[in-house]
Amino acid sequence: MALAGVRVIELAGLAPAPFCGMILADFGAKVIRVDRTKFATAVDTQARGKQSVAINLKSTEGVALLRKLCVQSDVVLEPYRKGVMEKLGLGPKELLKENPCLIYARLTGYGQSGPYATAAGHDINYLAISGLLSRLGRSGEKPYAPLNLLADFAGGGLTCALGIVLALLERTRSGKGQVIDTSMVEGAAYVGSFIWKSRRIGLWDHPKGENMLDSGAPFYDTYQTSDGKYMAVGAIEPQFYRQLLKGLELDDKELPEQMSVSDWPELRRIFTKCFASKTQEDWSRIFDGTDACVTPVLSFEQVSSHPHNQERASFIKDSSGEESPRPAPVLSRTPAEPCLASDPVIGEHTVEVLEEYGFTSAEINQMLAAGVVECNAVKAKL
Numbered sequence: 001m002a003l004a005g006v007r008v009i010e011l012a013g014l015a016p017a018p019f020c021g022m023i024l025a026d027f028g029a030k031v032i033r034v035d036r037t038k039f040a041t042a043v044d045t046q047a048r049g050k051q052s053v054a055i056n057l058k059s060t061e062g063v064a065l066l067r068k069l070c071v072q073s074d075v076v077l078e079p080y081r082k083g084v085m086e087k088l089g090l091g092p093k094e095l096l097k098e099n100p101c102l103i104y105a106r107l108t109g110y111g112q113s114g115p116y117a118t119a120a121g122h123d124i125n126y127l128a129i130s131g132l133l134s135r136l137g138r139s140g141e142k143p144y145a146p147l148n149l150l151a152d153f154a155g156g157g158l159t160c161a162l163g164i165v166l167a168l169l170e171r172t173r174s175g176k177g178q179v180i181d182t183s184m185v186e187g188a189a190y191v192g193s194f195i196w197k198s199r200r201i202g203l204w205d206h207p208k209g210e211n212m213l214d215s216g217a218p219f220y221d222t223y224q225t226s227d228g229k230y231m232a233v234g235a236i237e238p239q240f241y242r243q244l245l246k247g248l249e250l251d252d253k254e255l256p257e258q259m260s261v262s263d264w265p266e267l268r269r270i271f272t273k274c275f276a277s278k279t280q281e282d283w284s285r286i287f288d289g290t291d292a293c294v295t296p297v298l299s300f301e302q303v304s305s306h307p308h309n310q311e312r313a314s315f316i317k318d319s320s321g322e323e324s325p326r327p328a329p330v331l332s333r334t335p336a337e338p339c340l341a342s343d344p345v346i347g348e349h350t351v352e353v354l355e356e357y358g359f360t361s362a363e364i365n366q367m368l369a370a371g372v373v374e375c376n377a378v379k380a381k382l
């Protein structure tokens with residue numbers, strides 16, 4: 001796999017850093033999640049392929065141990081509030097001094113500087129400060145955060161993973177590590193570059209929810225079907241729009257012009273009535289195999305059995321039968337091989353990992369006895 005041989009120390013976080021760690025693990029890195037001791041359950045629901053060691057970082061021995069692990073690792077990924085790692089004596093200054101090749105990835109909401117740097121926050125707050133949230137939502141309604149996808153995962157976990165891979169690539173030339181400052185505000189804004197840079201062509205001139213791509217246009221929206229499901233319509237270009245009208249059995253001579261913005265409410269009313277006359281399955285049969293850009297809005301229950309997803313095996317099942325998306329993108333020679341075993345319990349691999357990092361049994365037993373580390377058996381999963 002592409003990241004085989006890369007050793008990552010991931011300090012346990014809430015959602016974005018676990019996703020970043022999972023991406024690296026899916027593509028072959030050895031990812032060791034550092035959990036707290038005396039915690040029953042991990043909050044990490046994206047632990048695929050990771051190992052877990054439980055270390056009490058509030059002890060000097062725990063901090064010394066983590067420093068030793070970082071000396072023999074390629075990447076450390078930390079998701080804490082600005083200043084937390086420095087307070088523990090685990091800041092980049094210390095760790096890069098001991099291992100100049102280390103890639104020190106920091107993943108926070110607001111980044112490592114600026115007046116908000118130390119403030120608590122979540123996806124919705126970062127999205128708000130990025131400017132993007134102001135553009136999300138239907139006309140006349142309040143801004144709406146699309147789950148916690150944009151800041152936490154697109155702008156956070158994914159952007160941080162990109163930073164790590166870039167730094168690993170650069171290290172092959174310079175032999176040097178570096179610090180990555182991932183701000184979810186900036187990551188989300190960067191993901192939104194198209195919105196910023198397409199303002200000059202007038203794509204966003206109207207208020208929120210009244211533009212072509214934000215549910216303003218009737219040919220770029222969702223419609224309810226007679227069985228209470230939905231179809232997604234993305235028929236922008238005239239040749240695709242014509243196919244939409246054909247599928248709906250509408251005569252364009254009897255309709256307003258596609259790009260006549262003032263007629264969009266009327267067009268939407270016509271499309272709504274049409275789509276409500278047949279089931280999702282009926283419409284799928286009509287539009288599949290055409291260029292109308294009309295697809296069913298699949299539920300989580302429907303996705304894996306959809307013929308397209310099925311043929312590409314786009315969803316996988318782990319050993320407990322839990323379904324999830326397979327890693328993307330697909331690399332032709334070195335594709336990801338996601339681990340199908342169930343997620344680690346906190347401290348499941350403490351002894352195994354410490355042995356691998358060269359600690360003797362006596363040293364490990366001493367740390368276990370002193371409560372510096374904890375090892376939990378898999379039976380804790382039951």
Ligand SMILES: C[C@H](CCC[C@@H](C)[C@H]1CC[C@H]2[C@@H]3[C@H](O)C[C@@H]4C[C@H](O)CC[C@]4(C)[C@H]3C[C@H](O)[C@]12C)C(=O)SCCNC(=O)CCNC(=O)[C@H](O)C(C)(C)COP(=O)(O)OP(=O)(O)OC[C@H]1O[C@@H](n2cnc3c(N)ncnc32)[C@H](O)[C@@H]1OP(=O)(O)O
Nearest residue numbers: 014035036041043056057058080081108109120121122123
């Ligand atoms: C919208 C999303 C968030 C969604 C998260 C949900 C998926 C989960 C939220 C709650 C979870 C549930 C809950 O935990 C209860 C159950 C628990 C059970 O185990 C599982 C089921 C649960 C129901 C569980 C289920 C789900 O997991 C939840 C529903 C987001 O937006 S996430 C993005 C958040 N923002 C960031 O990550 C930005 C960067 N980070 C921060 O700004 C802060 O970390 C943050 C997130 C604001 C939290 O601040 P906090 O004050 O809590 O922490 P920090 O200031 O960072 O300090 C960390 C302290 O911890 C010490 N520490 C760390 N490691 C160790 C260790 N190994 N040993 C000892 N101590 C350790 C560290 O030294 C710091 O201590 P100090 O405070 O003394 O400096």
